Amino acid sequence: MEDQKKRILLVEDDPNFGTVLKDYLMMNDYEVTHAKNGMEGFEKFKKDDFDLCILDVMMPYKDGFTLAKEIREKNTDVPIIFLTAKTMKEDVLRGYKVGADDYLNKPFDSEVLLMKIKAIIQRKATETISDSKQFEFKIGSFDLNSKLRFLRFNGGEPVKLSPKENELLRLLALHENDLMPRELALTKIWRDDNYFTSRSMDVYIAKLRKYLKLDDKVEILNIHGEGFRLVINT
């Protein structure tokens, strides 16, 4: 882990600033891929795995937020830091909405950036212990393939799951027989915790229950005010 250089995707349209920043990061032992605009950024993102994305907000053609949204669709976990030109409140708030981990106002101090990078990467490292790599689950007589998004009963015809159905069921499966806190699903899947996302989640719970009805040993229980519990009765 330590001996592997961390990979950073830097998307910054100002060629001077971008190059300087890239060099600075490389001097500090990061492996940096520099994209000059949003399109290129997304292309490079799809081709490689990164530990962190640093996105300029103000870019022609495709701004940082749009790019962030696209990135989030592919990967819900990768940390994102925004570079905003000024202290623009709207920018900051919008950034958090698309799941920013932090933002920095230009001009910023490079050491501060370094600290932030370190803090964020380390945080993700502790967070992502077992979670992120598990994609196949046995749930009673069901098989869930969370990568291909299908659920199969008794080895029969697989049912396709929508992205949200899939993520939610996966999260429940990761906590099999244990509490899966409401808050966890809302922050991880919906990235927001309010009345409506909460109701939306309840709708999805109902959908999952419908799928799982085929096996009466499998059920999703509610723990009032806390969350849900996927139990497999033996």
Added chain:
Amino acid sequence: MEDQKKRILLVEDDPNFGTVLKDYLMMNDYEVTHAKNGMEGFEKFKKDDFDLCILDVMMPYKDGFTLAKEIREKNTDVPIIFLTAKTMKEDVLRGYKVGADDYLNKPFDSEVLLMKIKAIIQRKATETISDSKQFEFKIGSFDLNSKLRFLRFNGGEPVKLSPKENELLRLLALHENDLMPRELALTKIWRDDNYFTSRSMDVYIAKLRKYLKLDDKVEILNIHGEGFRLVINT
């Protein structure tokens, strides 16, 4: 939702600013304890559990960093946000060194602070994997699972407990065969000690007695004017 308001410790020596900030946070559904200086801040921190600390850096007697260090010694997890008067790089870096989760330069936008608070608290929520606090108790022939909120008699069908039933029984179990002071339950569970909460607690004691009747070796005794005692007769 009343009992799961997030609790914030705000340490800020400027009385005007502190009060305004406190009110603002309270308006946004946080429970705020306001300490006027570092000493008081530490005292209050020791007395209660907080979900987040917001510390002013510049304070007489005991500055925010020193306070943060003391807090970290007691609790390695609680998120800390610093308020720094100016963009002082040294401050920011020093802040990260003592384990800050974020910092804000005064003056700051209150909505941004709110977003940061939300983001940080949510992050901590997701990190909580399986804190090995004590959640399982053996009470005579009962098993109490305080995380999943159920009580099982003799390995049979578990009975669901309401949050208050659960907390109260857990507190009694933690003091098994010993006095569990009224006041303790009222301050810990009800967070308020008055005639009505006290009566409410008595109602819950009655409910618990009903559950526990199944095992005649288990009983909840009253110690008049003092509290209750969960005894397990052998």
Added chain:
DNA sequence: TCTCCTTTTAACCTTACATTAACAAAAATG
């Protein structure tokens, strides 16, 4: 544009919970 699929929002209903009231019983007080 018009589909199809997904997600959100709305509506309505049920269940779960906590509080409060009311009255009875026990314990303390003096």
Added chain:
DNA sequence: CATTTTTGTTAATGTAAGGTTAAAAGGAGA
């Protein structure tokens, strides 16, 4: 022993959370 205080218990009430279905809104691709 009369009176006050505390506790035991049950029931009624009000509110919040969750279950479910359907309609509306959004989004991607034809």
